[in-house]
Amino acid sequence: MRDVAVVGFAQRQQKSFQGSPTCVEHLVPVFAECFEQTGWTKDNIGFWCSGSSDYLAGRSFSFVSAVDAIGALPPVNESHVEMDAAWALYEAWVKIQTGDVDTALVYGFGKASAGVLRRTLALQLDPYTTTPLWPDTVSIAGMQAREGLEQGNWTQAEMAQVAARSLDSARSNPNAVVSGSRSAEELLAEELYADPLRKSDCAPVSDGVAAMVIAAADAPGFDSLRSRPAWITGFEHRIDSIRLGSRDLTTSPSAAAAGQAAGAASVDTAELHAPFTHQEIILKDALGLGDEVTINPSGGALCGNPMFASGLIRIGEAAKRIWAGDSDRALGHATSGPALQQNLVCVMEGR
Amino acid sequence: MTQTTESTNDSGCLHAPIQVEFDYTRSLGSVLSKFMTGLRDHQVYAAKLSDGSVVCPPPEYDPTTFEPVNDLVVVGTQGVVKTWAWVSEPVTDQPLNRPFAYAMIQLDGTDEPFLHALDAPQDQIKSGMRVQIRWAQQTQGDIRDIACFEPADDSPGQPVPATDAAQGGVTGLISPVRLAYDYAASPEESKFFRGLAEGKILGQRCPKCQKVYVPPRGACPVDGVPTDEEVELAQRGTVTTFCIVNVPFLGQKIKPPYVSAYVLLDGADIAFLHLILDCPAEEVRMGMRVEAVWKPRDEWGTTIENISHFRPIDEPDADYDTYKQHL
Structure with a gap:
């Protein structure tokens, strides 16, 4: 395996972007920020890979328009996944492993505020027996939360504690869309929105873009990059069945399998992509993270969840902790699909 | 796509509502064809899998052996709520346009729940409650032939539609998708x-x-x-x-x-x-x-x-x- 490290990361998040859903006007500055961090230009990038969805944008080929932000003439080596950009990062990492390229810039963008997100996401379900019922994301998560509540896997108070801690952590994250000092008791006093969920149990609908640069240790110019890069030591993703009824929704076998394969157990910091409070509890358990592990120092997806960028942002936030020396071994996690159906784990370390 | 009046948002970008629509026409394999035909005739088919379990809706392939599923059995139209969530603000195209619940419901004779809507007052819904199918006024061979579930009672069921042998089986379905956006120009x-x-x-x-x-x-x-x-x-x-x-x-x-x-x-x-x-x-x-x-x-x-x-x-x-x- 080639040693590959995260060496650049930038993001923009907002409650709602008012420009075009191709997000070009926001991608240009985040690319510029990545180049500033690395001292590189687009000529140093061997491979470009993006994650986004036309269903979110409400137009066809939005990722093709987004390529304008690269300045792709002469043509560049480019690919796209209709997934969170964390999976685009996986593709780029594999591409570097093949030896075809030494460096990659990965980006994701999503303007969820253009449509009705919880409705749009019904399109990722079984098209014959489930999508025609238009079950929304929040309801599916609510059924998952109730199952755990009634089986005694977690309590509403524990869910509120996750929300309170996330909001508090987000106060020091300038990119967070929501943050604040609210006690778990205060949050518990709020009315139920999608019984058993309160609004504070759910990630906000928000927009955003993110970009990340990864490079192999033997890439030309690597030595001029940051002194403490975040070395990727494990990178895995797994998937559970699309049939909700066949899953035990209170656990996440795919997250457990990805975590085990990637070496999740030994981290000191974890950025978990949990758009609902109880999902953080499920993930913490599946990944074997003890109470000594710092969870979501950025505030996590509960404080800003730009679809198709949010998973990549988790990996970027974990990498930043390593760059800063606040963590020696951190993981970034991304999820996709209904009720934590698909899970990706990227473990990084500082040396 | 249809576009109507334009207006300006805070940042000065023009934007307008836009509706993206498409009727997905899907052909059905033998398993889903039998399942959808059953729904049209007020019968629910489930699959008997290699591990002995009975699951509904029937999968097309056995999740253990990966062999095609071909053993379908008729199961009950009543069942038990395993878990549920309240929908306080229904969105377009959901089964009910007033507050209702989505629930995972395990039909009698099956070993796995499936997702559908439940029409009952919020304070009467509990995991473990007995529910029954409320059939749509007209059934045509799709999952919405089950209009929703409702609390079970002992009343005689809804009349079964007369089956016309010449009608044949359901071999396809049309799933309309309509998504509304507020589309902004850069x-x-x-x-x-x-x-x-x-x-x-x-x-x-x-x-x-x-x-x-x-x-x-x-x-x-x-x-x-x-x-x-x-x-x-x-x-x-x-x-x-x-x-x-x-x-x-x-x-x-x-x-x-x-x-x-x-x-x-x-x-x-x-x-x-x-x-x-x-x-x-x-x-x-x-x-x-x-x-x-x-x-x-x-x-x-x-x-x-x-x-x-x-x-x-x-x-x-x-x-x-x-x-x-x-x-």
């Missing part, structure tokens, strides 16, 4: 459309390569930098390439044959697509000089449709070398 595109509303064609110049793009884009596709200098373009240009449309299609506004062409406006570095009219289609050629024909001013909006079409002008054809790099 700041640059917004300037372009506002220019059109004043009878101008506006482009923007890249500060690096000096190329002029029309319509303007968020970034120069060559250099990846914002194009911020505004340029008003001439209303005359050159046909770089074209095609004669002979094929009728849904939503076509002009009677074929007619010409769609790329027009390179004088002073622009990228051609844009428009119509060439006011001359026989067979006379349109590469290098032909054309000019914009505008609709009457009182019909203008912030739209490219302000320009009705381009028409030929009495100028010699442009030299191939002047536009060959734009092909």
Whole structure:
């Protein structure tokens, strides 16, 4: 395996972007920020890979328009996944492993505020027996939360504690869309929105873009990059069945399998992509993270969840902790699909 | 796609509601065909799997052996709620348009729950409660033949529709998808459309390569930098390439044959697509000089449709070398 490290990361998040859903006007500055961090230009990038969805944008080929932000003439080596950009990062990492390229810039963008997100996401379900019922994301998560509540896997108070801690952590994250000092008791006093969920149990609908640069240790110019890069030591993703009824929704076998394969157990910091409070509890358990592990120092997806960028942002936030020396071994996690159906784990370390 | 009135948001970008619609027509394999035919006739089929479990809706392949499923059995129309969530604000196309619950419901005779809607007062819903199918008024062979579930009672069930043997099985279904968006133009595109509303064609110049793009884009596709200098373009240009449309299609506004062409406006570095009219289609050629024909001013909006079409002008054809790099 080639040693590959995260060496650049930038993001923009907002409650709602008012420009075009191709997000070009926001991608240009985040690319510029990545180049500033690395001292590189687009000529140093061997491979470009993006994650986004036309269903979110409400137009066809939005990722093709987004390529304008690269300045792709002469043509560049480019690919796209209709997934969170964390999976685009996986593709780029594999591409570097093949030896075809030494460096990659990965980006994701999503303007969820253009449509009705919880409705749009019904399109990722079984098209014959489930999508025609238009079950929304929040309801599916609510059924998952109730199952755990009634089986005694977690309590509403524990869910509120996750929300309170996330909001508090987000106060020091300038990119967070929501943050604040609210006690778990205060949050518990709020009315139920999608019984058993309160609004504070759910990630906000928000927009955003993110970009990340990864490079192999033997890439030309690597030595001029940051002194403490975040070395990727494990990178895995797994998937559970699309049939909700066949899953035990209170656990996440795919997250457990990805975590085990990637070496999740030994981290000191974890950025978990949990758009609902109880999902953080499920993930913490599946990944074997003890109470000594710092969870979501950025505030996590509960404080800003730009679809198709949010998973990549988790990996970027974990990498930043390593760059800063606040963590020696951190993981970034991304999820996709209904009720934590698909899970990706990227473990990084500082040396 | 349909577009209605435009307006401006806080950042000055034009935006308008847009509806994206498509009726997905899906053919059914033998398992789902039998399941959907059963629903039409008020019967629920489940699959008997290799591990002995009975699951509904039946999967097409056995999750353990990966062999095709072929053992389907009729199961009950009553069942038990395993978990549920309250929908306080239903969205378009959900099974009920007033608050209701989604629930995972395990039918009698099966070992796995499946997702459907439950119509009952919130304070009466509990995991473990008994529920029964409420059939749709008309059943046609899709999952919404089950209108929803309701609390079980001992009343005689709804009448079973008469099955006409000649009707045959259900072999396909149509799933309409309608998504509503508030579609915004980028700041640059917004300037372009506002220019059109004043009878101008506006482009923007890249500060690096000096190329002029029309319509303007968020970034120069060559250099990846914002194009911020505004340029008003001439209303005359050159046909770089074209095609004669002979094929009728849904939503076509002009009677074929007619010409769609790329027009390179004088002073622009990228051609844009428009119509060439006011001359026989067979006379349109590469290098032909054309000019914009505008609709009457009182019909203008912030739209490219302000320009009705381009028409030929009495100028010699442009030299191939002047536009060959734009092909």
